[in-house]
Amino acid sequence: MSYYLGIDIGTSGTKTLLIDQSGKVLAEADAGYPMEQPRPGWTQQDPEDWWNATVKTVRAVMRQSKVDKNDVKAIGLSGQMHGSVFLDAQDNVIRPALLWNDQRTAVQCESITSAAGSREELIKLVANPALTGFQAPKILWLRDNEKRNFDKLAKVLLPKDDIRRRLTGEYVSEVSDASGTLLLDVQARNWSTELLGRLQLDRSLLPDVVESEDVTGKLTAAAAKQLGLTTQCQVVGGAGDCAAGAIGNGIVRSGLLSTSIGTSGVMFVHSDEPSIDAAGRLHTFCHAVRGKWHMMGVNLTSGGSLQWWVENVIQGLAGVPAAKSFEAATAEAAGVPAGSGSLVFLPYLNGERTPHADPHARGAFVGMNLTHDRAAMTRSVMEGITFALRDSLAIIESMGVPVRQIRASGGGSKNKLWRQMQADVFGKKITTLKVEQGPAYGVALLAAVGDGAYKSIEQACKATIEVAEETKPDAKAKATYNELFPIYRDLYGNLKDSMHRLAELSS
Ligand SMILES: Nc1ncnc2c1ncn2[C@@H]1O[C@H](COP(=O)(O)OP(=O)(O)O)[C@@H](O)[C@H]1O
Numbered sequence: 001m002s003y004y005l006g007i008d009i010g011t012s013g014t015k016t017l018l019i020d021q022s023g024k025v026l027a028e029a030d031a032g033y034p035m036e037q038p039r040p041g042w043t044q045q046d047p048e049d050w051w052n053a054t055v056k057t058v059r060a061v062m063r064q065s066k067v068d069k070n071d072v073k074a075i076g077l078s079g080q081m082h083g084s085v086f087l088d089a090q091d092n093v094i095r096p097a098l099l100w101n102d103q104r105t106a107v108q109c110e111s112i113t114s115a116a117g118s119r120e121e122l123i124k125l126v127a128n129p130a131l132t133g134f135q136a137p138k139i140l141w142l143r144d145n146e147k148r149n150f151d152k153l154a155k156v157l158l159p160k161d162d163i164r165r166r167l168t169g170e171y172v173s174e175v176s177d178a179s180g181t182l183l184l185d186v187q188a189r190n191w192s193t194e195l196l197g198r199l200q201l202d203r204s205l206l207p208d209v210v211e212s213e214d215v216t217g218k219l220t221a222a223a224a225k226q227l228g229l230t231t232q233c234q235v236v237g238g239a240g241d242c243a244a245g246a247i248g249n250g251i252v253r254s255g256l257l258s259t260s261i262g263t264s265g266v267m268f269v270h271s272d273e274p275s276i277d278a279a280g281r282l283h284t285f286c287h288a289v290r291g292k293w294h295m296m297g298v299n300l301t302s303g304g305s306l307q308w309w310v311e312n313v314i315q316g317l318a319g320v321p322a323a324k325s326f327e328a329a330t331a332e333a334a335g336v337p338a339g340s341g342s343l344v345f346l347p348y349l350n351g352e353r354t355p356h357a358d359p360h361a362r363g364a365f366v367g368m369n370l371t372h373d374r375a376a377m378t379r380s381v382m383e384g385i386t387f388a389l390r391d392s393l394a395i396i397e398s399m400g401v402p403v404r405q406i407r408a409s410g411g412g413s414k415n416k417l418w419r420q421m422q423a424d425v426f427g428k429k430i431t432t433l434k435v436e437q438g439p440a441y442g443v444a445l446l447a448a449v450g451d452g453a454y455k456s457i458e459q460a461c462k463a464t465i466e467v468a469e470e471t472k473p474d475a476k477a478k479a480t481y482n483e484l485f486p487i488y489r490d491l492y493g494n495l496k497d498s499m500h501r502l503a504e505l506s507s
């Protein structure tokens with residue numbers, strides 16, 4: 001029997017799992033690490049933490065499963081997208097890695113747009129506008145602000161690709177994650193030499209780019225020893241965590257969408273063609289399916305807003321025990337009718353990407369009155385997060401993209417109230433999988449495809465992924481949300497100026 005490892009370098013921690021060739025999960029392990037926030041809107045991590053978590057979790061699943069190391073044929077890598085690991089010519093990490101939710105690069109986004117000629121020209125080159133989280137503005141930020149570090153720079157890698165370097169000694173990325181650098185010609189599935197030239201960035205700074213199921217190398221002797229595996233173990237391209245999570249949800253053909261409520265929120269749709277949102281509100285990226293694309297809307301503080309509410313606000317007030325806090329808070333919210341008594345929450349606690357692309361957007365509760373209590377406010381937070389996902393769905397539908405099935409995933413979708421709320425807010429049936437394992441599972445499947453256990457990722461998904469539960473919209477709640485959604489949408493425009501002035505004051 002052959003076995004495959006999936007490793008997901010997440011923001012809060014690394015998750016590793018081991019599957020057999022039928023797709024059955026034999027063991028899984030997690031290891032967490034901190035995220036530094038040296039200033040409001042700045043986020044960083046130490047790549048060494050990702051490596052230590054990788055070693056720890058791989059060793060843990062090998063120990064738990066008791067699988068013979070010679071039978072582990074391949075590894076798939078997934079990870080938080082867009083981050084930058086800056087390396088010197090000796091592969092030393094020059095400074096902490098800047099992350100996907102870092103907002104320090106607004107000035108560099110403007111420089112990139114003007115170097116391309118205009119926002120429209122930039123979208124023509126790389127299918128997307130310049131957004132603060134993406135990798136290219138981070139490279140320019142280093143050049144503009146830390147010249148001594150920039151002078152040492154020899155390579156820039158995405159988080160999971162830095163783990164690949166440590167596993168195989170190779171500098172390689174793959175198309176789905178490379179799409180989020182803003183330097184990939186997404187339609188041609190290769191680096192945009194045109195944009196690199198206009199930004200005066202040397203191609204040698206970037207790794208090679210392959211398809212997600214391609215084998216990128218084998219473990220070095222040192223890595224094999226550290227992980228307790230063999231030098232015959234292959235490492236496939238893998239995928240950025242959104243595409244990897246979508247594969248884990250079986251989103252590999254037209255008409256299928258997935259939502260994910262994790263720290264960030266994602267509305268993801270498969271596309272046979274590189275369809276581009278001319279306004280640049282959705283990201284158009286290569287899918288981890290060979291020769292296919294996807295579009296997605298991303299909310300920066302999705303489940304992260306509930307986490308903020310439960311940890312920073314409610315816990316302080318009520319002393320809810322940490323382990324049970326999400327369940328306890330949402331159980332209380334379930335007693336409040338849909339619409340939270342006309343209270344609307346805007347989940348823009350760290351700026352927002354889709355649809356506003358605004359690092360200075362801020363959160364708000366609007367419509368409070370004397371009847372509102374903690375439970376209503378919790379519910380309103382959940383509804384605001386779900387409205388933010390509906391914003392992305394509305395854009396997808398306005399582009400004429402077919403929507404046949406929506407599969408809900410991520411920590412938030414494990415909650416029954418939130419699954420019902422998604423059905424009611426979207427006005428559509430929501431399905432969930434029998435076993436949802438997220439991005440690590442998606443890349444373990446890519447590893448199985450790379451090793452030849454399946455002909456294609458579509459075939460692997462068909463053989464392994466089973467839809468279990470269906471949640472239908474409730475007509476009354478759907479009508480309430482249809483009334484509230486236009487108000488939610490108007491609020492950003494109405495409050496934008498005040499949000500910006502407040503963001504300025506807190507910076
Ligand atoms: N039992 C629960 N009920 C409601 N929401 C939950 C529950 N468990 C987790 N969540 C939400 O899911 C988020 C974490 O999702 P997860 O997919 O595990 O995160 P990450 O994106 O960091 O990997 C939390 O911040 C919280 O908003």
Ligand SMILES: O=C(CO)[C@@H](O)[C@H](O)COP(=O)(O)O
Nearest residue numbers: 010011080081100263264298
């Ligand atoms: O920026 C994006 C996608 O564009 C985020 O989805 C990050 O990739 C999130 O990573 P996790 O919080 O799920 O680790």
